[in-house]
């Protein structure tokens with residue numbers, strides 16, 4: 001491995017790297033080679049306690065700083081991330097296997113956007129004045145929640161660490177972040193950069209570990225909130241554990257999102273949207289539009305153009321900027337997705353592209369397209385979280401919307417059409433938190449991102465995220481004598 005991927009130590013607590021080799025070892029595997037490139041250790045109870053105490057000790061002073069001061073630190077961290085984008089992108093590619101051509105523009109840059117956006121917003125997080133009869137009034141204070149626990153999935157380790165940390169810190173909270181055990185490296189760099197930018201010790205801490213470490217953090221009495229990015233089954237466990245202490249939550253969970261392509265859509269845009277919404281990050285994206293409903297009159301042209309475009313896939317070394325399709329994150333994830341492909345074939349779906357494991361090292365799987373998929377097939381009901389697109393056929397708008405919504409998930413949805421009124425009708429009808437017209441999977445920091453139904457609770461990014469990292473205190477001010485009944 002030409003890159004130095006072994007971190008200084010496993011954890012980052014109170015402004016410094018901390019090691020405790022008593023914790024279970026976690027080997028970091030480079031998905032392109034299958035070789036171990038670093039080793040960290042899971043947090044022992046003592047390490048978890050140390051991180052929570054550091055976050056707890058730091059919180060009041062951090063909250064007492066002005067928003068302008070906190071924001072300046074976050075914006076400085078954004079600048080450092082941008083300066084180091086290349087190295088951070090290489091690390092993201094080592095951690096996840098995603099091609100450098102992708103990580104260079106979508107990971108540390110997205111994290112920096114969040115730090116800059118919420119840094120700029122920090123000073124604007126204020127209460128309001130509510131005038132009442134007789135000169136009395138109420139004013140509100142928008143206060144931080146306290147210590148927040150962030151728990152990350154493996155597909156966007158830098159982005160997730162920042163999407164949670166930036167709004168939490170802007171609002172005056174402190175954070176203990178536990179990355180996924182599959183991709184533990186990048187969040188440590190986020191902590192290091194925040195500290196270098198001036199975040200006081202304890203404001204942003206990182207501890208490693210499997211689910212059990214995450215579970216132990218949630219129920220600690222020092223914790224006010226938990227923000228999880230992960231699967232629905234994990235979300236259900238984390239939400240239930242948080243409920244015991246009536247803790248605030250943000251749940252960014254899985255999906256089975258629809259893309260609806262009408263006959264009148266721009267074919268090239270619709271195919272681009274389907275590629276972006278199924279094969280970016282080798283299909284390992286929560287909001288992917290894995291059920292592509294194509295109106296009957298366009299299906300043949302859509303499949304023909306899609307398969308033509310898939311000839312441009314360059315599968316290979318993630319560090320080669322020509323590569324646009326990397327390996328999957330792990331052998332386990334590749335095996336799970338292969339099983340879904342086998343199930344799809346057995347159910348009678350028509351395989352029109354891919355479906356195979358290339359004969360090479362690394363956790364590669366071809367981009368795969370099934371046509372003639374029906375709503376009852378596992379291909380159309382289960383989140384696969386890999387490069388598998390299912391194409392379904394429909395006739396009418398009413399049918400498309402009904403079938404698009406017939407899922408317990410509600411993360412994202414998109415419609416491709418040139419008919420303006422139909423586009424907005426569909427967007428209004430979708431049961432999903434994040435909708436698109438004539439595109440899919442874009443997630444700028446200015447826009448709210450999150451799911452409805454089983455796909456989540458709360459929103460990340462945009463002004464909406466502030467709601468989920470603050471609480472409102474109302475203060476009644478009497479300007480008149482107190483009137484009592486006796």
Ligand SMILES: NC(=O)c1ccc[n+]([C@@H]2O[C@H](COP(=O)([O-])OP(=O)(O)OC[C@H]3O[C@@H](n4cnc5c(N)ncnc54)[C@H](O)[C@@H]3O)[C@@H](O)[C@H]2O)c1
Pocket residue numbers: 151152153154155156178179180181209210211212213214215216229230231232233234235237238251252253254255285286287383385411450451455456
């Ligand atoms: N909605 C979003 O923004 C979003 C973004 C990325 C990924 N995801 C979802 O994440 C999933 C893939 O990621 P994954 O395989 O890492 O998910 P996962 O649910 O297996 O794990 C997510 C995190 O939760 C931790 N965890 C597991 N059990 C826990 C428990 N009982 N208590 C506390 N923490 C626990 C894991 O260690 C990991 O850090 C997919 O379902 C995908 O859709 C959602």
Ligand SMILES: C[N+](C)(C)CCCC=O
Pocket residue numbers: 155156284285286287441442443
């Ligand atoms: C920015 N993307 C590509 C939409 C990813 C969001 C996080 C989901 O996995």
